[in-house]
Amino acid sequence: MPISLTPEAAVFEGHVDITDIDQLHPWMVANTGAVLDVTDCTSAHTAVVQIVVASGMPVIGAEDTGDWRSVFNKPHSVKQV
Amino acid sequence: MNSLLAQFVSECRDLIETASRCLLDLENDSSNKDQIDELFRAVHTIKGASGLFEFKPLTSTVHAGEDLLDAVRAGDVRFNSDIADLLLEMLDRLVEWLDQIDATDSLPAGAEDTSAELSRRLRLQLEDGSADEVEAEETAEASPAFDAWPEDVPPLPGADKGLTFVTYLPSPNAFFTGDDPLQTVLKTPGLMWMQIQEPESWPDLEALDPFIVQIGFLAVSDASQAEVEEHFSYVASEISIQTIGLTDAPPAEEAAPEPDAALKELATKLLASQKELLASEQHDISEHKCLESIDQVLERLTNALELVVVRTKPVHDTASLRETLEHWIHDIEVEMAGGAVAVEDTEDDEPFAPLGEPIAAAPEPQPAQEDVSAEIASPAVSTPSPRASSHLRVDAERVDPLMNLAGELIVAKNAMPFLAQKAEAADNAGDLVREIKSQHNTINRIAEELQAAIMQIRMVPVGNILSRFNRLVRDLSRKLGKDIQYLVDGEDTEADKAIVDELSEPVVHLIRNSIDHGIEDPKAREQAGKPRQGTIRIRAYHKEENVVLEISDDGKGIDVDRVLTKAVERGLLDQEKAANMSRSEALQLVFLPGLSTKEEVSDLSGRGVGMDSVGSMVRRMGGQIGIDSEQGFGTTVTLSLPLSMSVQRLMMVEVGDGLYSVPVDSVVESQKIDPAKIRRHRNAEMVVLRDRLIPLVRLRDLFECPDIEEPQTLSVMVVDVDGHESGLVVDKFHPGLDAIVKPMTGVLSGHQMYAGTALLGDGSILLALNLREMIECQYH
Amino acid sequence: MTTRPFKALIVDDATTVRMYHRALVEQQGWETVEAENGVEALEKALETHVDVMFVDVNMPVMDGYTFIKTARQSETLGHIPAVMISTEAQLVDQDKAFAAGANHYLIKPAAPDDIATLLKLLEPKELP
Incomplete structure (x- = not known):
């Protein structure tokens, strides 16, 4: 299971696919004060990233990774060295 | 077509050949690292060379193939039959394109679409593996006029040279067509920076349709515009692409280009x-x-x-x-x-x-x-090139001069006895003679060693050629709805490069024969109680001084009786002779010209497409061919070829005012005979020697020398050709010698009567006789 | 004053690439000698005087690095300027090129202008 959901946090693990939106979306609507943890997320479908960006929910585990996960942080950009 | 282009086409064809061979080998053993490396190298070289021309679709297709292979090489993508099929398809497409380039100097219309589609599929395989960043290998042709640097984009290294900038607005329905735009962007070759573009405002989260794409992407890459374009070719209508640069930074240099800037x-x-x-x-x-x-x-x-x-x-x-x-x-x-x-x-x-x-x-x-200098002192052993596996690839061109050198050394050696003779004529020259003779022995030894060493360099495994036919068997059998496996034993068996190169043609004919007419379709095989899958097996091995190739199939074999009937019908032999012929003798008839024409023999025997021409190819190479077949069980054709075209021991004979040579191996004996003992039968002359009836060939007549008075005794050299003895009537015998017989070139090459020329110690030229042709010529 | 034609040695295993470089070099009025690997290049360089050597990296029999290393140990060839030409743009390859003794490094396929300019810079002094 790539996402585990608690009222406080959604933890992404491995590849999070578009099919996981079915669970994620209602959870987001119900838990607007929660955070998203992408520390162990290896890749995510565009739809997942889109909904995260749209929700404006705080994301943890994406700071200073220097990799693609930077898209979760504002200004949603990735710079590769 | 300009010569560079022509060269490109021909080089690519060779590389494609190499690549397909590797691919087929990989299908059997996908873990073979050497094969993958060789395959990669071939594709890489094609890509590199194609970059010299304006064949963008070709270059980008091959580039996609190269990237895929690079990932395979790195272990990021596992090689499988889908990949093999795709790469083979790519190679087929390349061949088509090359044909078109050959004919018109340009790619066919629609090549771009084909390329985009093929590249996409190649890259799709890549995506199944890991997200390997494609390195930006080509340097972009920096066009001097860049578009202005967009405000959203932070300054990036290389900005002064121009970078590729992509805006990608995926269609709202992109998710339904299976797209994952973010992944596509992240995999952009040479990606330096990317950013998600949000819409003006987001709806309430609850009202958001997460399956409609509402975001866009900006990306900057240091790969060329073409490369980036190609990466996005699948969504070409959804992107716009520009080359951007920070032109204001160094304007002075750019704006006023000094002539020697x-x-x-x-x-x-x-x-x-x-x-x-x-x-x-x-x-x-x-x-x-x-x-x-x-x-x-x-x-x-x-x-x-x-x-x-x-x-x-x-x-x-x-x-x-x-x-x-x-x-x-x-x-x-x-x-x-x-x-x-x-x-x-x-x-x-x-x-x-x-x-x-x-x-x-x-x-x-x-x-x-x-200590360090010692390491550098042996440069030859450092850095193995990827191609060098267990053997070096040696170009014949580079070895040929050595061959000639060896030839010259042998000539020098041959000069020694002449010198000795001369010295002997002088007084008190005994010591000198001895010395010269000993010197002769030394040179002789060196020459032989040099010769052997060079021969070794020229030796290449026959597998080089044989493994190529994998594809032929695969394609042809599929086309004919047959199921055939192709096996090669002894591919490491070596022979001279010239021989191996020549092998290909007769072997292709034989394999085609087996597929076309030998092996039955799966149904017929099943009915005959055989496995559905037929087998073509080539065995290569050394036997004495020959390399032997056995090409066998487990097909329907040859109906000997019908071969005989046909031969009699054709007037190739009479009824009585046919009745007395052994099975094996009768089988050899398929090599006779006139018996095996395509239509007749294929239905007659399941074999024989141009068998006579296969036979003559092999004989031209100085080899022999034989056939064995059992009806219902298959056919085996055996080719036996010389290992090399090396120094031969020759006998010299004089006819008219010319010197000719005959390989000593063919000579049975030399005799002086009394002309009175010659018997005449029809128009042929014969002589009885030790209870054998030997037909005579008068070389004077053959060479159309002016008539002379019949001498007291005739000099007859008895030679053996394919087990048949003939007596060559010559003017005079000369001592034997060692020489390299070089094939005739230029205007003389059409003369079948001569096998080649050899240089003599005194500088004169010796013509080597092609006994087989000569004797055939005598009878026809 | 009569000018001696300058001569460049072009070493690459791909015939097409060799022809391309040759054409570029000859456009500048230089003569060329070609070789398809390091060993052949050594032979060619020893038998004819060359002024510059353009050397591919990846070749069978003897690669470009080894060739330049070997040439640098030769009394007769050691001083000849050598330029490596390779498809690999990585810095590590450049370092290897200099470590082998190359005087310069170009990316393949070399742009016609680069070759032209380089040859202008590397034109030997006229011999009397």
Whole structure:
């Protein structure tokens, strides 16, 4: 299971696919004060990233990774060295 | 077509051949690292060479293939039959395109679409593996006019040279077509920066339809525009692409290009390279020579730029040369910068600041320790190239001069007995004679060793050729709805390159025969109680001084009776003879011209497409061919070929005023016979020698020499050709000798009667007789 | 004053690439000698005087690095300027090139202008 959901946090693990939106979306609507943890997320479908960006929910585990996960942080950009 | 293009086409064809062979081998053993490397190398070379032409669709297709193979090589993507099929398809497409280029100098219309589609599928395979960033290998042709640097994009390295900028607005329904736009963006070749573009405002989260794409992407890459374009070719209508640059940063240089700006720019680079080389670690003579080469470069560069900086004094020891060069580079840099600082440099002993870094890194100017120099002293063993596996690829071109050298040495050797003879005529020359003779022995030994060594270089495994036919069998059998496996045993068996190269043609014919007419379709095989899958097996091995190839199939075999009937019908032999013929003798009839024409023999025997021509190909190479077949169980054709075209022991004979040679192996005996003993039967002459009836061939007649009076005794050389003895009537016998018989070239090459020429010690030329042709000629 | 034609040695295993470089070099009025690997290049360089050597990296039999290393140990060839031409743009390859003794490094396929300019800079002094 790539996402585990608690009222406080959604933890992404491995590849999070578009099919996981079915669970994620209602959870987001119900838990607007929660955070998203992408520390162990290896890749995510565009739809997942889109909904995260749209929700404006705080994301943890994406700071200073220097990799693609930077898209979760504002200004949603990735710079590769 | 210009010659560069023609060369490209032909080189690509060879590489495609190599690539397909590797692919087919990989299908059997996908873990073979060498094969993958060789395959990659072939595709890489095609891509590299294609970059020289305006065949973008071709280049980008091959590039996609290369990237895929690179990932396979790195272990990121596992090789499987889908990949093999796709790559084979790519190769087929390349062949088509090359054919078209051959004919029209350009790619067919629609190549772009084909390429985009094929590249996409190749890249799809790549995506199944890991997200490997595609390295930006090609340097973009920096077009001087860039678009302005967008405000959203942070400054990036290389901005002054221009970078590729993509705006990607995926269609709202992109998710339904299986797209994952973010992944596509992240995999952009040479990606340096990307950003998600949000819509003006987001709806309430609850009202958001997460399956409609509402975001867009910006990306900057240092790969070429074409490369990026190709990466996005699948969504071409949803992207816009530009080359952007920070043009305002260095406007002075860009705007006013001095006529020698390019010269100066490159000179600066070249100078930097010299500093690099100066700083690199070199030892002993290499160090000194590197410094000398820098000296050369600096001298030429100063000259070309018409700088007034000159090297102060000629120096010879390494340490002071290094010092001189350091100063020189500095002076040039100062001069190129406008000479402003030149005054500072009046004090010559001053420590040398501007070059500080590289010099600090430089080794002691003293010659280095012994141990390292020993390592460099054996350069031949370092850095194996990827192609070199267990054997070196040696080009025949490079070996041929050696062959000739060996030939000359043998000629020199042959000159010795002449010399000895001459010396013998003089008085008191006994010692001299002995000496010359001993010298002759020495040269002889060297020549033989040299010869053997060279032969070894020329030896290549027959597998080189045989493995190529994998594809032929695969394709042809599929086309005919047959299921056939192709097996090769003894592919490591070696033979001279010339022989191996020539092998291909007859073997292709034989394999085609087996597939076409030998092996039955799966149904028929099942009915005959055989496995559905047929087998073509080639066995290669050495036997005595020959390389033997057995091409066998487990097909329906040959109906000997029908071969005989047909031969009689055709008037190739009479009824009585046919009745007395052994099975094996009868089978050999398929090699007769006139018996095996395509239509008749294929239904008659399931075999025989141009068997006579296969036979003559093999004989032309100095080989022999035989056939064995059991009806219902299959057919085996055996080719036996000489290992090499090496030095031969020759017998010399004189006819008219010419000297001719016959390979000593063919000679049974030499006899003087009484002309009265000649018997005449019809128009043929024969003689009985030790209870054997030997037909005579008068070479004088054959060579149309003027008639002479019949001598008292006739000189007859009995030769054996394919087990049949004939007596050659010549004017005179001469001693034997060793020589390399070279095939005839030019206008003489059409003369079937001669196998080639050999050079004699006294410089005269000897014609080597082609006995088989000559004797056939006598009878027809 | 009569000018001696300058001569460049072009070493690459791909015939097409060799022809391309040859054409570029000859456009500048230089003569060329070609070799398809390091060993052949050594032979060619020893038998005819060359002024510059353009050397591919990746070749069978003997690669470009080894060729330059070997040439640098030769009394007769050591001083000749050598330019490596390779498809690999990585810095590590450049370092290897200099470590082998190359005087310069170009990316393949070399742009016609680069070759032209380089040859201008590397034109030997006229011999009397």
